[in-house]
Amino acid sequence: MKGNVIKYARDNIDTDVIIPGQYLKVHDYAELATHAMEGLDPDFHSKVKEGDFILSGRNFGCGSSREHAPIALSHSGIKAVLALSFARIFYRNAVDGAFLLPIEIDQDAYSDISEGDQIDIDIKANQINNLTKNKSYKMKPFSEIIGKIIEAGGLFKYKPD
Amino acid sequence: MNITEKILARASGRQKVSPDDVIFANVDKVMVHDVSGPGVIKVFDKLKKQGINVDKLWDPTKVWVAEDHFVPSADKVSAENIVKLSNFTKQYGIEKHFKYGMGQYGICHTLSHEEALVLPGEVYVGGDSHTNTTGALGSFACGLGHTDVAYVLLNGKIWFKVPQTLYFKLNGKLPEHVMAKDFILKIIGDITTEGGAYKTMQFGGSGITEMSVESRLTMCNMTTEAGAKNGIVEPDQKVVDYLTSRGATNISLVHGDDDAQYEKIYEYEGSEMEPLVAKPFSPENISIVREAPSVELDKSYIGSCTGAKYEDLVAAAKILKGRKVKIRTEILPASISIYKRAMENGLLTIFLDAGATVGPPTCGACCGAHMGVLAKDEICISTTNRNFPGRMGHVESQTYLSSPLVAAASAVTGKITDPRDLK
Numbered sequence A: 001m002k003g004n005v006i007k008y009a010r011d012n013i014d015t016d017v018i019i020p021g022q023y024l025k026v027h028d029y030a031e032l033a034t035h036a037m038e039g040l041d042p043d044f045h046s047k048v049k050e051g052d053f054i055l056s057g058r059n060f061g062c063g064s065s066r067e068h069a070p071i072a073l074s075h076s077g078i079k080a081v082l083a084l085s086f087a088r089i090f091y092r093n094a095v096d097g098a099f100l101l102p103i104e105i106d107q108d109a110y111s112d113i114s115e116g117d118q119i120d121i122d123i124k125a126n127q128i129n130n131l132t133k134n135k136s137y138k139m140k141p142f143s144e145i146i147g148k149i150i151e152a153g154g155l156f157k158y159k160p161d
Numbered sequence B: 001m002n003i004t005e006k007i008l009a010r011a012s013g014r015q016k017v018s019p020d021d022v023i024f025a026n027v028d029k030v031m032v033h034d035v036s037g038p039g040v041i042k043v044f045d046k047l048k049k050q051g052i053n054v055d056k057l058w059d060p061t062k063v064w065v066a067e068d069h070f071v072p073s074a075d076k077v078s079a080e081n082i083v084k085l086s087n088f089t090k091q092y093g094i095e096k097h098f099k100y101g102m103g104q105y106g107i108c109h110t111l112s113h114e115e116a117l118v119l120p121g122e123v124y125v126g127g128d129s130h131t132n133t134t135g136a137l138g139s140f141a142c143g144l145g146h147t148d149v150a151y152v153l154l155n156g157k158i159w160f161k162v163p164q165t166l167y168f169k170l171n172g173k174l175p176e177h178v179m180a181k182d183f184i185l186k187i188i189g190d191i192t193t194e195g196g197a198y199k200t201m202q203f204g205g206s207g208i209t210e211m212s213v214e215s216r217l218t219m220c221n222m223t224t225e226a227g228a229k230n231g232i233v234e235p236d237q238k239v240v241d242y243l244t245s246r247g248a249t250n251i252s253l254v255h256g257d258d259d260a261q262y263e264k265i266y267e268y269e270g271s272e273m274e275p276l277v278a279k280p281f282s283p284e285n286i287s288i289v290r291e292a293p294s295v296e297l298d299k300s301y302i303g304s305c306t307g308a309k310y311e312d313l314v315a316a317a318k319i320l321k322g323r324k325v326k327i328r329t330e331i332l333p334a335s336i337s338i339y340k341r342a343m344e345n346g347l348l349t350i351f352l353d354a355g356a357t358v359g360p361p362t363c364g365a366c367c368g369a370h371m372g373v374l375a376k377d378e379i380c381i382s383t384t385n386r387n388f389p390g391r392m393g394h395v396e397s398q399t400y401l402s403s404p405l406v407a408a409a410s411a412v413t414g415k416i417t418d419p420r421d422l423k
Helices: A029-034 A068-074 A088-096 A107-112 A144-152 B003-011 B036-049 B076-092 B108-114 B129-137 B146-155 B180-191 B206-210 B213-226 B237-244 B310-320 B336-344 B347-354 B404-413
Strands: A002-008 A053-056 A080-083 A101-104 A118-122 A127-130 A135-138 B022-026 B029-032 B063-066 B096-098 B123-126 B140-143 B157-161 B165-171 B200-204 B230-233 B264-269 B276-278 B286-288 B299-302 B328-331 B379-382 B398-401
Touching: A029 A068, A068 A088, A088 A101, A088 A144, A088 B146, A107 A135, B003 B022, B003 B123, B003 B140, B003 B200, B003 B230, B029 B036, B029 B146, B036 B076, B036 B146, B063 B076, B063 B108, B076 B096, B108 B123, B108 B129, B108 B213, B108 B336, B123 B129, B123 B146, B129 B140, B129 B213, B129 B230, B129 B237, B140 B230, B146 B157, B165 B180, B165 B206, B180 B213, B180 B264, B180 B276, B180 B286, B200 B206, B200 B213, B213 B230, B213 B237, B213 B310, B299 B310, B299 B404, B310 B336, B310 B347, B310 B404, B328 B347, B336 B347, B379 B404
Parallel strands: A002 A053, A053 A080, A080 A101, B029 B063, B029 B123, B063 B096, B123 B140, B165 B200, B165 B264, B200 B230, B299 B328, B299 B379, B379 B398
Antiparallel strands: A002 A118, A118 A127, A127 A135, B022 B157, B276 B286, B276 B398
């Protein structure tokens, strides 16, 4: 999975900036996408391209349970969020709804990958290849259940053993 | 096993569970509101297109619905959502639908305890992050997104990874000028907004035993702000009495074993606690009120599931009685039952005489949606739960989180004020 990185070098990107509360009444996915990241980066909608990744720090997606957050990012074209860690509801919404991949990275990847870098995420090898910088980093493997739900294509397609 | 593990073991049909076990838990109660409900309807529409049967819910008697975020309807879109929600409950035969303008209604987390909708030992999930609130009744209460709630509505179960438990022990009563809100802010300041992530936050000790059920609800409510999966307190007679007085029957309590395990135990002395605020822009950004910045406030907000329960209003009234507010002050009881009790006991008169505006139950201003949003550069002190950028309005507005005592004292002076320092 190849794409370019949009980097927010900060911790605690919360759901209120990913999709502000005034849009919670909106359930049109395309409309939600036009307001993605509005609380932090009003230019996000004009710069994001299909297949891009977001790279950020700790506790990405903290705050509310609004599924609007992964929906707005996913329908903006974001295929994965790479972060040092994730808040739990954002993480499970992303996976169970099959909106995007939440990928936990280490400090090395976080510091090294820059805005605009092209990277290739190799889930099978748990590796991130930075094609721009010609370097590789480890990603944290998904836990067993998360891996299975992702492979199935979301919670509704997952068949428990 | 501790109480959370025992509830999850029972719900998953196992003798024993341990942290990090992945289980499918049978759910006892599920809630949606006017934001997550239309979200679930959207998921159902998607499922239908995929050929998945969504004709019947697993058990409509275990489902209840609240109208709280965008009521009174803020605009046409939110009015449409209320219509959608009504059609949904009619179609699926959900009888517990608390409608705005038709008797008891209010914020979902407030209804869960005011209406005794959730009982000790139950697994309760809701389409809202502050579902954690209800763990104060000795239940496993956890917030989920639309897809997960849709899954529960159709299947009656959901997967969980059994959490590690952090135990917070409060030795001795909190002083009179300190509320549960101050104590939970203290904890979040200590462990950060990520400190409880994926975990259970359990509260105990003599200070928690002394606390009212409503104060325990405040504690569990804000475990969400530390990232926790659930907050919980071992239930006692106070919980039984509280629920029985609201019509609950067949209450059976689940308790942790004597040899229950906790990942970490934190101890606090009640007598050492101080009134606190969380400064912009994070609930972990804590300051003692007496050391808080000397900012000119524009508004005091006493509302939400966190800070507009009956005892929260009593605390505010204690301060506002015979005084006048110096800044815009909005007081919104969290449910109609609380509103009525506040009226019958003279609290609303105290608020109105002080110059405050009293509004109907809604989540509106707490999440920056409607009915009291902040303008650019406005500064608010609020009894709510979050103060991220733009949370209560303009992205360049600011919110200080506090107890109702501090919010009311600050309303009187226009500055962040310790209730002990009021003349």
